[in-house]
Amino acid sequence: MGPQRCREARLVLALGLSAALWSGCYESHTREPEISMATFTAALAEGPRRLELAILPGTPPVARQVEVAEAAALADDEVIGARVVEPGTADVVADPVCTGRITTTLTTELRFDDRTTVFAEDGDGIECEGFVIRVEQILEAGREPFVTAYRSAPEAPQAPDDPDYSPVLMDLDGDAPPLERVEMNADADNLLECDQLDEPPAACMGVLQLLGRAIVLEEGVTRIQRDPRASVGP
DSSP: OOOHHHHHHHHHHHHHSSSSHHHHHTTOOOOOOOOHHHHHHHHHTTSSSEEEEEEEOSSOEEEEEEEHHHHHHHHOOEEEEEEEEEEEEEEEEEESSSSEEEESEEESSSESSOOOOEEEETTTOHHHHHHHHHHHHHTTTTTEEEEEEEEOOOSSSTTTTEEEEEESSEEESSSOOSEEEEEOOOOOOOEEEEEGGSSSSSSSSEEETTTEEEEEEEEETTTEOTTTOOOOOO
């Protein structure tokens, strides 16, 4: 599903209507033209790009798919979809504004505050306090809560080592899907050499650092592709 339709789905959810359109935002993309690691590196060197990642959880996480989106996508909302891990929620204050922090596999600084205007569980709107309670209940039941969080794209790509992420919308799912996702703007600063890892995989091609987390690009595992509308390579 394209970024514009995901933006429309966000509005549908915010209005408390059916979440069918919203759920489609998280489906995997169709297979697009594949590009080489060298072409991908050159594309990031040219300036900011919207990257859409499907990620295999692990230590470190490995990208299963990286797509370079069309230039117009730079203005679309950014999104992360990640598992919530212990301690779950922290620093929660309910009055006068519900604020707090959620620890996830992709960032320890997923913060909700007065900028977070919509909370939901499986597409149904709930109050902030109810959202926090449900996260803790799912963790206590031994399951893996999964949060998809949207925010407006910043004017420039976020610093690679900055873990802060303050969404305008968060949707909770009680059962984590097999892949995590990131859709964010990035540039050459986000692409690191494999030797930046303590123990890089033997087939490591490079490392994307987003929200302070290193995501490995591994030969034979990571498929790098481009949207057909994106100007990338020859």
